[in-house]
Amino acid sequence: xxxxxxxxxxxxxxxxxxxxxxxxxxxxxxxxxxxxxxxxxxxxxxxxxxxxxxxxxxxxxxxxxxxxxxxxxxxxxxxxxxxxxxxxxxxxxxxxxxxxxxxxxxxxxxxxxxxxxxxxxxxxxxxxxxxxxxxxxxxxxxxxxxxxxxxxxxxxxxxxxxxxxxxxxxxxxxxxxxxxxxxxxxxxxxxxxxxxxxxxxxxxxxxxxxxxxxxxxxxxxxxxxxxxxxxxxxxxxxxxxxxxxxxxxxxxxxxxxxxxxxxxxxxxxxxxxxxxxxxxxxxxxxxxxxxxxxxxxxxxxxxxxxxxxxxxxxxxxxxxxxxxxxxxxxxxxxxxxxxxxxxxxxxxxxxxxxxxxxxxxxxxxxxxxxxxxxxxxxxxxxxxxxxxxxxxxxxxxxxxxxxxxxxxxxxxxxxxxxxxxxxxxxxxxxxxxxxxxxxxxxxxxxxxxxxxxxxxxxxxxxxxxxxxxx
Numbered sequence: 001x002x003x004x005x006x007x008x009x010x011x012x013x014x015x016x017x018x019x020x021x022x023x024x025x026x027x028x029x030x031x032x033x034x035x036x037x038x039x040x041x042x043x044x045x046x047x048x049x050x051x052x053x054x055x056x057x058x059x060x061x062x063x064x065x066x067x068x069x070x071x072x073x074x075x076x077x078x079x080x081x082x083x084x085x086x087x088x089x090x091x092x093x094x095x096x097x098x099x100x101x102x103x104x105x106x107x108x109x110x111x112x113x114x115x116x117x118x119x120x121x122x123x124x125x126x127x128x129x130x131x132x133x134x135x136x137x138x139x140x141x142x143x144x145x146x147x148x149x150x151x152x153x154x155x156x157x158x159x160x161x162x163x164x165x166x167x168x169x170x171x172x173x174x175x176x177x178x179x180x181x182x183x184x185x186x187x188x189x190x191x192x193x194x195x196x197x198x199x200x201x202x203x204x205x206x207x208x209x210x211x212x213x214x215x216x217x218x219x220x221x222x223x224x225x226x227x228x229x230x231x232x233x234x235x236x237x238x239x240x241x242x243x244x245x246x247x248x249x250x251x252x253x254x255x256x257x258x259x260x261x262x263x264x265x266x267x268x269x270x271x272x273x274x275x276x277x278x279x280x281x282x283x284x285x286x287x288x289x290x291x292x293x294x295x296x297x298x299x300x301x302x303x304x305x306x307x308x309x310x311x312x313x314x315x316x317x318x319x320x321x322x323x324x325x326x327x328x329x330x331x332x333x334x335x336x337x338x339x340x341x342x343x344x345x346x347x348x349x350x351x352x353x354x355x356x357x358x359x360x361x362x363x364x365x366x367x368x369x370x371x372x373x374x375x376x377x378x379x380x381x382x383x384x385x386x387x388x389x390x391x392x393x394x395x396x397x398x399x400x401x402x403x404x405x406x407x408x409x410x411x412x413x414x415x416x417x418x419x420x421x422x423x424x425x426x427x428x429x430x431x432x433x434x435x436x437x438x439x440x441x442x443x444x445x446x447x448x449x450x451x452x453x454x455x456x457x458x459x460x461x462x463x464x465x466x467x468x469x470x
Contacts, residue, residue, distance in 0.1 A: 004029040005469065010242045010265065011256030011444070013041025013408065017225040017236075018070055018455030019254045019443040022462035024232035028252065032234065035241040038219075039226060041256065041406055042414065043453050045217030045350075049293040049393040053357050054350040056218045056291075057405055058414065059453045060341040060359045061310050063089075063205040065221060066212050068454040069136050079227030082215040084309075086346050089206035091308035092181050093383040095315055099302035100178045106207040116175030120203075123169065126154060127204035138201065139449040139456045141432055159197035160421075163190040164321055166199070173316055179203070180320040181312035184337050186419065187284045187363060189328040190321040193421050213309050213343045217350055221453060245269065245440060252439050252465055256458065258283075258408050258416055258446045259428045266440055274436035277429040281446070284419070285327040286399035286412020288336075288372040289361035293392040297345060297356055298384040305383075309346055313338040313379045327363035332370050336362035338379045355392070366411035367399050408444060416445030433461035434468075441465050 005028055009020045012034035024030045038044055042058030049055060065071055066083055090102035103109040106128055110117035127134060133148050134155060146152040158166060163183035167176045183190055183199030205211070214220040226236055245253045245266045255262055259278035267275060297306065305311050314320040314337035323337040344356040351357050362376050373396060380387050397405070399412025408416065417423060426432070428446045435442060443461035445451045 005252065006248075007252040007254065008033065008245070008248050009254045009256060009443070010245065011041060011408070012039040012222070012236055012238070013256050013444070014043050014065070014221065014225065014453045014455045015443050015445060015458035016041065016254065016256030017222065017229060018458030019256070019462040020234050020458075021074070021225065021229050021232060022459055023252070023254070023466065024229060024234040026466050030229070030234040032229070032236040033240045033242050034236065034238045035407070037239045039236050039238055040219055040222035041408065043218040043221045045219035048395045049291055052352040053293040053355065054217050055357055055395070056359055059218050060343065061211050061213055062218070062221070062453050063202060063209055063211045064139075064452040064454040066209040067135055067205055068456060069139070070455050070459040074225075074228050076221075076224040076228065079224035081220050081224035083212040084215055084346050085210035085212045086307060086309040088304070088308040089211040090182070090310045090312060091302070091305040092178050092312040092314075093300065093302040093305055094174070094177065095382075097301050099304050100174045101304055101308065102178060102203070102206050104206065104210055109207065113175050113178070114172070116170045116172050119169045119171070119175065123158070123200065124204045124207060127200060128207045131204065131208045139454060141448045141460055155200070159200055160193050161196045162192055163195040163199050164317070166196040167317060176317035177315065177320065180317035181314055181337070184314070184320055184324050184363075185339070187327075187413075187415055188418075188420060189325040191325065192328070194419065194424060211310055213341070213347060215347050215349065217343070218453070225455075250439055252441075252469065254441050254443045254458070254461060254465065256408075256444045257442070258410055258444055260410055261407055262435070262442060266435070266437065269437040269440060271436035274429065274431070281428045282418050282423060283366050283410045283413040284415055284417065285363045286366045286368060286409075287361045287402065287414060288364045288368070288376065288399065288412070289359070289397040289402065290373065290376060291395045291397075292358040292360070293351070293394070294356040294358060294390045295392050296390045298342065298358065298380070298387050298390065300384045302383070306345060309341055309343055311340045311342065313340060313383055324363060327365055330365040332364065332368070332372070333362070334375065336372060336375055336379060338362050338376055340380070364399065364412065366413055368412070369398065369400070415451030419450045433464050
């Protein structure tokens with residue numbers, strides 16, 4: 001291009017920043033507008049309990065960010081991003097006082113699972129071995145002709161299965177519980193098609209890149225992306241809400257928003273048919289989240305839990321499945337499955353000397369107003385008796401307050417929309433990143449490959465926009 005074309009990105013989440021970087025690298029004059037005072041969207045860190053305690057507002061543990069082909073291509077380390085891996089990727093305590101551990105090394109993981117070791121190796125081994133070929137395909141638009149068709153078919157046959165069905169390959173309650181907890185990151189009912197995909201990908205990622213945390217918190221990811229963008233001439237403007245993208249005329253506009261927000265800010269530029277499709281887009285369960293400032297680490301009954309930054313609290317596969325089914329069917333679980341992170345065991349910089357933070361959430365119906373705090377804390381107390389004595393302060397995010405902090409979290413849905421079979425192939429519509437307006441594109445987690453901090457939605461959206469612009 002001889003003259004620089006102007007590109008605007010609405011939203012500074014990881015996908016918006018990824019799109020901005022791709023466009024800036026291609027020679028566009030890029031400016032990112034963020035409604036909040038702090039850039040980052042779902043990757044932000046702030047002192048929300050007590051001074052000196054640095055909590056992640058959204059995501060805390062980032063296997064897909066560490067594995068992202070686009071992020072790996074950027075000099076993020078030069079801008080301060082440092083990954084920290086705990087000795088074990090995950091701990092899943094049980095009621096017998098022990099914990100199932102997901103070890104970083106595949107051989108060690110298989111050994112720790114005992115009788116289920118061969119099944120774990122059979123399920124995860126091929127994905128780990130072919131990760132570099134498989135991951136870019138899985139984390140891109142659904143291709144008509146995949147580059148590795150046999151590999152994708154092998155993965156797809158298992159990934160589309162309900163997690164409860166695939167878990168039958170494990171013979172022990174320990175193996176089933178471990179896989180169920182990982183699959184529950186899908187926000188789907190575990191008897192639902194596609195729920196196994198998350199269990200397989202996240203399980204394999206533990207052996208390829210780990211389940212790392214960024215030193216200093218998720219804001220470190222955002223700061224590094226902003227640094228790379230600045231190196232390429234791009235700019236980020238915060239506290240600037242975009243009410244109507246029509247103000248940018250015919251400039252290229254990338255929207256890191258969900259369909260609901262796109263209707264608000266671009267409705268006049270979109271066709272009626274396309275708007276009807278956006279209105280039909282479905283959001284999934286929300287989350288109820290608590291951030292803790294602590295005077296000591298959690299007193300786990302299973303001491304091996306201190307080896308992992310991530311802890312899954314849900315006991316058996318049956319209990320985890322019941323919790324996820326409840327949230328998916330607009331019910332409240334009596335014993336919610338709790339996903340917990342304890343980053344200061346491995347990054348003490350995020351709390352005053354001798355103090356700690358923790359981050360915990362459970363799934364609830366979209367927009368739920370039910371107070372889950374007693375039930376969530378009962379689950380922590382069950383596996384870490386006396387934990388309440390360590391609490392200095394807590395900050396609760398309900399689905400409503402999560403949406404206030406980040407408007408893309410509609411009803412507390414952190415995935416940009418439910419990722420079931422109906423919304424897997426064409427997300428949010430058959431246009432994927434494109435819209436009915438030639439200069440307006442979607443680049444959020446409501447497009448393929450979906451939720452998570454990896455930037456691939458923004459990367460693919462920007463690549464499409466560039467190809468069409470040329």
